Amino acid sequence: MTEQSSETLDHSTLNQLKTDMGDDFGELIPVFIQSGQEILTALEHAFNEGDVAVFLRQAHSLKSSSANLGGTLLSRQAAALELDAKSGILPKSDDFMHGLRAEFARIETELLKLAA
Numbered sequence: 001m002t003e004q005s006s007e008t009l010d011h012s013t014l015n016q017l018k019t020d021m022g023d024d025f026g027e028l029i030p031v032f033i034q035s036g037q038e039i040l041t042a043l044e045h046a047f048n049e050g051d052v053a054v055f056l057r058q059a060h061s062l063k064s065s066s067a068n069l070g071g072t073l074l075s076r077q078a079a080a081l082e083l084d085a086k087s088g089i090l091p092k093s094d095d096f097m098h099g100l101r102a103e104f105a106r107i108e109t110e111l112l113k114l115a116a
Contacts, residue, residue, distance in 0.1 A: 008106045013070030029111045032069050036104055044097050056085035074103045
């Protein structure tokens with residue numbers, strides 16, 4: 001396991017999910033991927049529109065869903081955005097999206113490897 005992989009996914013969280021969900025675990029991966037892509041798109045749209053309330057909800061959703069699947073770094077990134085949005089602050093530029101999308105892509109790659 002590479003250093004990036006160990007930071008991208010918390011394998012103990014994934015193993016617990018596999019144990020808890022059994023054969024249904026494989027169904028969780030495509031749902032997470034589709035949902036995550038939709039959240040990222042909605043988050044970017046909310047940023048572009050300056051909609052703090054929607055931005056806050058989407059950041060919270062991304063934080064929670066990624067944490068539930070063991071995506072600790074993505075969850076921390078989203079938590080920071082959520083915290084700022086709670087104070088009414090949006091990022092100054094859309095640079096944050098590059099980091100979120102890159103980390104989401106790493107999670108997606110790792111999850112698809114596990115599902116194979």
